[in-house]
Amino acid sequence: MATIFKRARLLNEQGEFISADIKIDEGRITHIASHMDEDDHDEVIHVNGQFVAPGFIDVHVHLREPGGEHKETIATGTLAAAKGGFTTIAAMPNTKPVPDTKQQMEWLVNRIRETAHVRVLPYAAITVRQAGKQLVDFAALKEAGAFAFTDDGVGVQSARMMYEAMQQAAALEMPIVAHCEDETLTYKGCVHDGAFAKRHGLSGIPSVCEAVHIARDVLLAEATGCHYHVCHISTKQSVRIVREAKRAGIRVTAEVTPHHLLLCEEDIPSLDANFKMNPPLRTKEDQQALIEGLLDGTIDFIATDHAPHTEEEKSEGMVLAPFGIVGLETAFPLLYTHFVEKGVCTLKQLVDWLSKKPAETFRLDGGQLKVGAKADFVVIDLHTTQVVDPTTFVSKGKNTPFAGWTCKGWPTMTVVDGNIVWQKGRE
Numbered sequence: 001m002a003t004i005f006k007r008a009r010l011l012n013e014q015g016e017f018i019s020a021d022i023k024i025d026e027g028r029i030t031h032i033a034s035h036m037d038e039d040d041h042d043e044v045i046h047v048n049g050q051f052v053a054p055g056f057i058d059v060h061v062h063l064r065e066p067g068g069e070h071k072e073t074i075a076t077g078t079l080a081a082a083k084g085g086f087t088t089i090a091a092m093p094n095t096k097p098v099p100d101t102k103q104q105m106e107w108l109v110n111r112i113r114e115t116a117h118v119r120v121l122p123y124a125a126i127t128v129r130q131a132g133k134q135l136v137d138f139a140a141l142k143e144a145g146a147f148a149f150t151d152d153g154v155g156v157q158s159a160r161m162m163y164e165a166m167q168q169a170a171a172l173e174m175p176i177v178a179h180c181e182d183e184t185l186t187y188k189g190c191v192h193d194g195a196f197a198k199r200h201g202l203s204g205i206p207s208v209c210e211a212v213h214i215a216r217d218v219l220l221a222e223a224t225g226c227h228y229h230v231c232h233i234s235t236k237q238s239v240r241i242v243r244e245a246k247r248a249g250i251r252v253t254a255e256v257t258p259h260h261l262l263l264c265e266e267d268i269p270s271l272d273a274n275f276k277m278n279p280p281l282r283t284k285e286d287q288q289a290l291i292e293g294l295l296d297g298t299i300d301f302i303a304t305d306h307a308p309h310t311e312e313e314k315s316e317g318m319v320l321a322p323f324g325i326v327g328l329e330t331a332f333p334l335l336y337t338h339f340v341e342k343g344v345c346t347l348k349q350l351v352d353w354l355s356k357k358p359a360e361t362f363r364l365d366g367g368q369l370k371v372g373a374k375a376d377f378v379v380i381d382l383h384t385t386q387v388v389d390p391t392t393f394v395s396k397g398k399n400t401p402f403a404g405w406t407c408k409g410w411p412t413m414t415v416v417d418g419n420i421v422w423q424k425g426r427e
């Protein structure tokens with residue numbers, strides 16, 4: 001049986017709104033036209049002029065399962081993804097245990113199949129237990145279903161380890177995705193080494209802690225031909241290095257988070273650990289450089305780095321609380337309201353950074369709303385205003401610095417493979 005989504009508003013290639021009906025059958029989009037007559041046996045869903053975008057793709061999500069189920073599970077994290085309009089997410093490997101063997105990856109793939117509400121691409125670790133000492137079996141993990149390799153949560157400290165990881169990944173045509181943090185330069189900091197740290201007598205993480213890893217790694221990527229992807233880029237020096245590396249023809253890509261685009265250290269109101277994440281919120285100048293880098297294509301797309309922690313853990317204060325904030329349920333409304341509505345970027349750019357661009361970067365089948373594509377999309381109400389309220393999150397993590405922000409652009413329905421996986425009012 002086919003389903004017709006009636007009276008959708010879509011963006012065309014030029015970024016203009018068009019009205020269309022969307023027909024889907026057996027999980028694929030089979031027809032898009034300005035008006036479609038329905039057969040008696042078609043199911044009809046009225047979208048009533050709401051915006052319909054390709055399902056969002058987030059390649060940086062912490063689902064915490066196995067081992068951290070008190071913070072999040074594959075079920076709760078993927079429901080949060082669906083509620084945020086994400087139809088594909090990639091799961092970070094800093095779990096207990098780490099997916100660093102074929103057996104562990106097979107367990108994870110199976111657990112995803114049984115419990116996930118959206119598509120989940122599992123990352124494998126680069127090093128055994130993410131301990132940085134011994135490389136994983138890259139071929140076996142690819143074979144078992146790994147999407148790419150990363151030690152996110154920690155940086156790969158040894159240049160030799162990273163060099164050999166890139167050689168192996170390149171031979172398998174797999175990307176290396178990097179959390180860039182030189183542990184000799186963290187100074188046990190909990191925030192950026194800047195004005196906020198100074199004012200509160202806290203030790204700070206300097207910008208070079210990130211940038212020196214990126215500088216090292218683009219040279220290793222050049223030497224090995226590996227596709228090297230930078231996680232959660234946060235400093236202006238990092239943006240400059242990526243820009244120059246791209247100019248030199250090196251296969252480097254980068255992502256930036258909504259929080260690094262929308263906030264800087266000046267916005268931290270108090271010693272509230274909901275403003276503590278790794279990398280930390282940097283300076284206004286860094287924030288501006290990230291926006292410019294995204295606009296000029298140096299930074300390829302947006303990823304949330306959804307990192308749920310419990311309220312108990314987050315109430316331990318700025319020094320002791322774990323790093324990380326949630327992001328799946330607020331990414332689009334925040335960026336729509338504060339970037340699109342304020343003219344920083346267009347709706348087409350924002351949608352591309354959340355769908356087409358990550359798909360292109362990682363050669364995924366998806367990220368576009370067109371005939372023949374998988375029926376993965378999100379229906380969004382661009383007009384109704386709602387305040388960010390963590391108590392309404394379906395994620396177990398309520399740790400957001402955006403509580404109380406007023407936004408438009410809330411998803412109302414998310415479709416994966418032609419199936420409604422989340423719908424407003426039917427939670």
Ligand SMILES: NC(=O)N[C@@H](CC(=O)O)C(=O)O
Nearest residue numbers: 062152153277278307323324
């Ligand atoms: N970003 C964070 O602050 N925390 C992440 C780890 C990470 O992404 O490096 C986490 O797992 O909690």
Ligand SMILES: [Zn+2]
Nearest residue numbers: 152153179231
């Ligand atoms: Zn990280």
Ligand SMILES: [Zn+2]
Nearest residue numbers: 092152153305
């Ligand atoms: Zn992360």
